[in-house]
Amino acid sequence: MRSHENRYREKIFLRNVLRRADFQNTASWQLGQEQLDFLIAAGLNKDWVMADIGCGPLRLGCRAVEYLEGGHYYGLDINADALELGKGILARLNVTGDNYTLVATDSFDFGGLSRPLDVAFSNSLFSHLSEDRIRLCLANLRDHLKPGASYYSTLFLLDDEAPLEMRHRWPYRGKVITTKPDRNPFHYRPGDIRALATAAGYAMEIVAAYHPIQTMVKFTKQNPDAGRNVE
Ligand SMILES: C[S@@+](CC[C@H](N)C(=O)[O-])C[C@H]1O[C@@H](n2cnc3c(N)ncnc32)[C@H](O)[C@@H]1O
Numbered sequence: 449m450r451s452h453e454n455r456y457r458e459k460i461f462l463r464n465v466l467r468r469a470d471f472q473n474t475a476s477w478q479l480g481q482e483q484l485d486f487l488i489a490a491g492l493n494k495d496w497v498m499a500d501i502g503c504g505p506l507r508l509g510c511r512a513v514e515y516l517e518g519g520h521y522y523g524l525d526i527n528a529d530a531l532e533l534g535k536g537i538l539a540r541l542n543v544t545g546d547n548y549t550l551v552a553t554d555s556f557d558f559g560g561l562s563r564p565l566d567v568a569f570s571n572s573l574f575s576h577l578s579e580d581r582i583r584l585c586l587a588n589l590r591d592h593l594k595p596g597a598s599y600y601s602t603l604f605l606l607d608d609e610a611p612l613e614m615r616h617r618w619p620y621r622g623k624v625i626t627t628k629p630d631r632n633p634f635h636y637r638p639g640d641i642r643a644l645a646t647a648a649g650y651a652m653e654i655v656a657a658y659h660p661i662q663t664m665v666k667f668t669k670q671n672p673d674a675g676r677n678v679e
Contacts, residue, residue, distance in 0.1 A: 462530050465505055472537070480507035482658040483571050484515060490600065490655075496566035499524065499558070499592070501585065501601075502573030503550075506534030513538060513548045521548040522561050528552040556581075556588040564594045574603035575633045575662060579644065586648035586667065593669045599650070602662035604635040612637065618661045625661070641665060 465471050484492075492498065494517055503509050503523035513521045525531055531550045538548070551560050568589055574582055589599060604627045606616060616635050618625045627635035638654065645652035650667040657664035 461504060462527060462533070465507075465533070477507055479571070479658070480509075480511055483508040483569070484511045486658050486664075487512075487567065487569060487600070488515075490567070490598075492567060494520075496520065497563045498522065499561065499565050499568040499589070501556070501568060501570045501589070502526075502576075503531075503534070505530045506537060508569070508571065509534055509548070510537045510541065510543075513543055514541065518547045519549070520563070522551065522565075523548065524551045524553055524556070524558070526552070526554045556585045558588055558592045561592050565589075565592050566594055566597055568593065568597075568599040570599075570601040571659070572602055572662060574601050574636075574665075575627070577634065578630075578632075579636075579640070582641075583644055583648065586644060586650060590649055590669060595669065595671065597669055599667040599669075600655070600657075600664055601667065602657065602659050602664050603641070604633065604661070605641070605654070605663035605665070606635050606637050608637050608639050610637060620661050 465476075471477055487498070494515065496516065497520045498512065498516065499522040500509050500512065501524050503525050504527070506513075506523060509521060509523045523531065523534065531552055535545070535550065549560065551557070573585075577585065586599075593599065604616070604618065606614075610616070612629045614629075616627045618627065625633060627633045629635060642652045645667050649670050649672065651670055653666045653668070655664050655666045
């Protein structure tokens with residue numbers, strides 16, 4: 449993995465979370481509830497199996513684990529420290545380790561998932577990923593999704609007409625996030641993401657969601673025969 453792609457900003461996310469001892473009372477932490485509400489509105493049931501890719505310190509995960517049946521939550525992240533923090537939060541909620549699985553991986557390795565997935569989800573993961581990494585994530589995930597299951601993922605999305613070399617400024621909570629086409633944080637155009645999705649065997653759709661500045665994209669696993677002419 450090229451150094452500019454990742455670790456720096458991801459550690460910053462964790463550091464920001466930890467800056468306040470009462471981080472679980474912050475507005476930012478509450479975004480985890482909005483993520484869970486979004487998934488429930490999209491059909492998430494207690495008996496569904498889900499993967500939270502780039503789950504961080506379990507802002508969504510600590511709620512999803514309590515909502516889902518035991519063992520139905522998988523959280524994956526490149527940052528093992530974030531997963532440890534999440535484990536600690538769950539322990540304080542008296543949730544034991546057999547109710548969830550956390551995987552530290554820098555290569556979207558879903559090999560540790562023992563159940564097929566009804567849904568996968570990422571909040572603010574693709575905003576930190578290059579096109580190559582998104583391609584790998586979609587490719588590795590596909591075989592673990594049940595037929596017709598969807599993967600919801602937020603990202604910074606420009607218009608298709610936007611010049612790709614442009615830096616884009618996104619005002620957010622009194623600050624400005626500047627995204628770039630070739631550097632973390634990344635922005636994309638719908639056509640680029642659609643091409644990646646199609647090549648990896650998904651249909652792509654933009655859906656309404658909770659995120660104030662990122663767009664939610666729904667990737668639905670396609671039957672390999674979809675679109676082929678049947679004689
Ligand atoms: C902005 S944080 C969002 C965390 C979490 N989804 C949330 O909303 O609280 C982005 C997360 O993606 C993780 N991440 C970045 N690159 C990754 C990769 N290649 N594989 C897995 N996780 C990654 C980071 O470690 C970080 O926890």
